[in-house]
Amino acid sequence: MKRIILSLLLAAVMVFSLAACGTEKAETNTSDAADPADMSWDEILEASKGTDVKFYGWGGDENRNNWLNGTVADYLKENYDINFEYVGMDINDILAKLTSEKEAGEDTGSIDMIWINGENFYSAKENGLLYGPFTDKLPNTEAYIDQNDPETLNDFCKPIDGYESPYAKAQLVMYNDSAVTPETPKSAAELLEYAKANPGKVTYPALPDFTGSAFVRNIIYETCGWEQFQDMEADKDKVKEAIQPALDYLKELNPYLWNEGKTFPADSTALDKMFQDGEVVMNMSYGPFTVASGIADGTLKDTCQTFVFDKGNIGNTNYMAIAYDAPNKPGAMVAINAIISADLQLTQYAELKELPVVAQDKLSDEEKAEFDKVDLGKGVLTQAELLSHRLPEMPADLVPVIEEIWTEEVVGK
Amino acid sequence: MKNKTALRLILVITVIIILLPVCVMLLWTVTGRWPWPSLLPESYTGRTVAELFTGSSKIYEVLASSIILAALVAVLGTAIALMTARATEVYRIKGAKLISFAALLPLMVPGTVFAMGIQVYLIRIGLGDTLAGVVIVHLVAALPYCITIMMDMTAAVGDSLEEQAQVLGANPARAFWSVGIPRLLPGILSSISMAYIISYSQYFTTLLAGGGKIKTLALVMVPYIQSGDRALSSVYAVTFVGSALMVFAIFEAIIHRLIRGSE
Amino acid sequence: MKRKQVVPLMLIIPFALVTLLVLAAIFNIIIQSMGYMPVFGLYDFTPGYYVEVLKRSEVLSSLAVSLKIAFVSSVVSAVLGTLICAALVRTGKDKGIMLYTVRLPILVPHTVVAVFTVALMAQTGIFARIAYALGIIGDYTEFPNVLYGSGYFGAILAYIWKEAPFIAFFSLALMASVSHTLGEAAENLGASSLKSFFHITLPLSMPAVMRSFIIVFIYAFGGYELPMLLGATLPKAFPVYTYIEFMKPDFKLRPYAMAMNGITLILSLAMALIYAFMMHRLMRRLGGGYEE
Numbered sequence: 001m002k003r004i005i006l007s008l009l010l011a012a013v014m015v016f017s018l019a020a021c022g023t024e025k026a027e028t029n030t031s032d033a034a035d036p037a038d039m040s041w042d043e044i045l046e047a048s049k050g051t052d053v054k055f056y057g058w059g060g061d062e063n064r065n066n067w068l069n070g071t072v073a074d075y076l077k078e079n080y081d082i083n084f085e086y087v088g089m090d091i092n093d094i095l096a097k098l099t100s101e102k103e104a105g106e107d108t109g110s111i112d113m114i115w116i117n118g119e120n121f122y123s124a125k126e127n128g129l130l131y132g133p134f135t136d137k138l139p140n141t142e143a144y145i146d147q148n149d150p151e152t153l154n155d156f157c158k159p160i161d162g163y164e165s166p167y168a169k170a171q172l173v174m175y176n177d178s179a180v181t182p183e184t185p186k187s188a189a190e191l192l193e194y195a196k197a198n199p200g201k202v203t204y205p206a207l208p209d210f211t212g213s214a215f216v217r218n219i220i221y222e223t224c225g226w227e228q229f230q231d232m233e234a235d236k237d238k239v240k241e242a243i244q245p246a247l248d249y250l251k252e253l254n255p256y257l258w259n260e261g262k263t264f265p266a267d268s269t270a271l272d273k274m275f276q277d278g279e280v281v282m283n284m285s286y287g288p289f290t291v292a293s294g295i296a297d298g299t300l301k302d303t304c305q306t307f308v309f310d311k312g313n314i315g316n317t318n319y320m321a322i323a324y325d326a327p328n329k330p331g332a333m334v335a336i337n338a339i340i341s342a343d344l345q346l347t348q349y350a351e352l353k354e355l356p357v358v359a360q361d362k363l364s365d366e367e368k369a370e371f372d373k374v375d376l377g378k379g380v381l382t383q384a385e386l387l388s389h390r391l392p393e394m395p396a397d398l399v400p401v402i403e404e405i406w407t408e409e410v411v412g413k
Numbered sequence: 414m415k416n417k418t419a420l421r422l423i424l425v426i427t428v429i430i431i432l433l434p435v436c437v438m439l440l441w442t443v444t445g446r447w448p449w450p451s452l453l454p455e456s457y458t459g460r461t462v463a464e465l466f467t468g469s470s471k472i473y474e475v476l477a478s479s480i481i482l483a484a485l486v487a488v489l490g491t492a493i494a495l496m497t498a499r500a501t502e503v504y505r506i507k508g509a510k511l512i513s514f515a516a517l518l519p520l521m522v523p524g525t526v527f528a529m530g531i532q533v534y535l536i537r538i539g540l541g542d543t544l545a546g547v548v549i550v551h552l553v554a555a556l557p558y559c560i561t562i563m564m565d566m567t568a569a570v571g572d573s574l575e576e577q578a579q580v581l582g583a584n585p586a587r588a589f590w591s592v593g594i595p596r597l598l599p600g601i602l603s604s605i606s607m608a609y610i611i612s613y614s615q616y617f618t619t620l621l622a623g624g625g626k627i628k629t630l631a632l633v634m635v636p637y638i639q640s641g642d643r644a645l646s647s648v649y650a651v652t653f654v655g656s657a658l659m660v661f662a663i664f665e666a667i668i669h670r671l672i673r674g675s676e
Numbered sequence: 677m678k679r680k681q682v683v684p685l686m687l688i689i690p691f692a693l694v695t696l697l698v699l700a701a702i703f704n705i706i707i708q709s710m711g712y713m714p715v716f717g718l719y720d721f722t723p724g725y726y727v728e729v730l731k732r733s734e735v736l737s738s739l740a741v742s743l744k745i746a747f748v749s750s751v752v753s754a755v756l757g758t759l760i761c762a763a764l765v766r767t768g769k770d771k772g773i774m775l776y777t778v779r780l781p782i783l784v785p786h787t788v789v790a791v792f793t794v795a796l797m798a799q800t801g802i803f804a805r806i807a808y809a810l811g812i813i814g815d816y817t818e819f820p821n822v823l824y825g826s827g828y829f830g831a832i833l834a835y836i837w838k839e840a841p842f843i844a845f846f847s848l849a850l851m852a853s854v855s856h857t858l859g860e861a862a863e864n865l866g867a868s869s870l871k872s873f874f875h876i877t878l879p880l881s882m883p884a885v886m887r888s889f890i891i892v893f894i895y896a897f898g899g900y901e902l903p904m905l906l907g908a909t910l911p912k913a914f915p916v917y918t919y920i921e922f923m924k925p926d927f928k929l930r931p932y933a934m935a936m937n938g939i940t941l942i943l944s945l946a947m948a949l950i951y952a953f954m955m956h957r958l959m960r961r962l963g964g965g966y967e968e
Binding site: 417420421423424427428430431432433434435437438441448449450451452492493494496497499500501504506510512513514515516517518519520521522523525526527530531533534549552553556557558560561562565566568569570596599600602603606607610613614631634635638639643646647650653654657658661662 | 846
């Protein structure tokens, strides 16, 4: 009998200890789940006072984490009495989490804001994982964002419809070490010559890596022009026909690449390490000021230089969206509104070296002067040079098609 | 004995092979640049250590919550495994083979996919974004190891000594506590440390089930590793490995003291 | 009599609950792999996704790659792991500092292992630098490229670094306890230490070695980090292929990824069954063993 009691007791302890953890369900100060769509901006501000806002996004950049949890959090606390917190989570994981919540029929999750763009935005919006439209409600949308900029209206050529607000601008750049190779290829043709001159020491990340994929799209723009892709259907045969010149070029490039183009670095971080170690002579990044931060933290030599193709490089914008089941939608809107203000965009430009999303002609002279004062650091192109060499992204659904074609037609060919 | 020299040699080689990458990792924690063909870093930096202690990740809080969580999972996992092992090996219930097979199931599907499937049910029973939910998904990941260890150990130790103690008048609980547990102790300790390691290393499952509310060292570390910053990843990896080994040292010291005290 | 039946049932309740959750999650994977995902507006119920996945030309070659990685790395790890375990037990160093050293690789995350495999083995890695410093090679391109090849040598090596100590640690408790009791008893009765090891300690420790072997095998078959970071672009290891499929933002493609997970599950189950069958026969040959 005693054994029965003992084992019952054990089982009970186990269940209770779990249940006890369960009751601790973290209580957050969220404003009532009222839909802010029916509220005025003043009501939204009022509702968000004293609440918590959680922003989820990629957590691999310690400077950005510190900026968000420091500068931005302080600003929101001081001006709006909001407790802001940034949680590092990859976009794929965020969408996986939202999917599970949607599947379980949850209507109050834990994610308020999401750092998102491109295909992920398109897919999340199509599948009802985002809240919106909300950008019209934000006073700073009108005050600071260029309403006619194609990147305000479309994200990878897909309509935004007010479901996300710009966050920062990115642009693909290439860079190398002028002490190793002084020349900077200005076109696809020059890049081929460059690879021939440095056999085995040039490569790009294997698709579907984000940067590698952007580089291949850039080569496509170089060899096939960019206009025809803006409204192209995601039909594999059609896309393949259109990008044939680029495929031919990439195959011609292969023999001069690292490992003769039989294998490519798994992702952009693998290529970064190879460049830092001197295994390859050229690198690329979607952060236009990467070289400056690399020199600043000592991972890159101060002889590194950034360059773009004469015909231009692909640029896109990162956005902030609100989860469909965000526990604190008003708070998220206030936080997003603050992040697109000139104040915070300036700190983002100064501390993180990110291209701001505020329209230059909407800034006051004082604000403009503050932006001009920012020291970008060494080895980078100016904001004006970048923006004058900026090409729009392709439609989001072409991207995976191109990645598939590249895997079949280019690797090891 | 002759063959012991050979065995010692094996251990020395093992230690060298294990420690070689670890030494490189230690060096990388303060490395700025280390390009070809230098044998030692070309420049050193303190930015990583500074980031660890002064960055926005609140390292002490994160360490404390990771350790508590992993310890909880280790104890619960080992207790469940011990109970299961007694059912199959001492009471010899039918289907012991099936249980040892079912215990391996969670290893057969990528943790990511598993976590997503489990998450749906956790939300439905109201455990989404709770500590309990995180403990459950960690238990799922740790139990295959705990159960395997405890079943083998319980079978090897057998229950004859406990039965003798009972024949001599000890009640079953007392017999288990003073005769069974000490003999199972090596297994219990390895089960606890395996479960601890598994829980401590969980990334995606913690994110999904904890929704970012339950903070662990792995949650902070993994994005830095993924971002390819070798110096910063090394600092976090050293913290991760070092803190776990320290917990083991403290834990094992306490256990041994307890054993000695009770003898 | 009644107590003998109730107590064990009570004891397995917690495990049964966890297993229930696991089975529910597996059920979820299976229906999703058949195309039933109401949350994305998919209401199919068809084996079609499996058929289509298996028809893809890359799938068979990537399954072959993964089987090879899993087989080579787990067999080598099992042999080395047993050797390390035996060395620890026989030299009496199964406690203290050695125990911490052996647990070290188990603790280092796979992604970090990949980073340091590259730091050591790459063409510009430490070994290549030593060769260069000694004048053996004139440039790093002359150093053999062991990583990133379609032979997946780098991934296998990294798995062995992590898994051989795992097998040693996993088997240690059992082997030490067998050796300290039965092994020493045999020696007291006059058996040589080698004989007692090979005839008593090793056979009786085999369950732990074999179980950790199958754990390592299944893990190496299903893990994507090491083959992704240390392997070739083509052919991809199956888990890498699955991972990429899973990461596609278009949710309508999710059943394909789930079907690939289903394939992994079925193959892992099959291999675990084969293993169980072989274990059964092995135990019988070893003279009944205590398994029965």
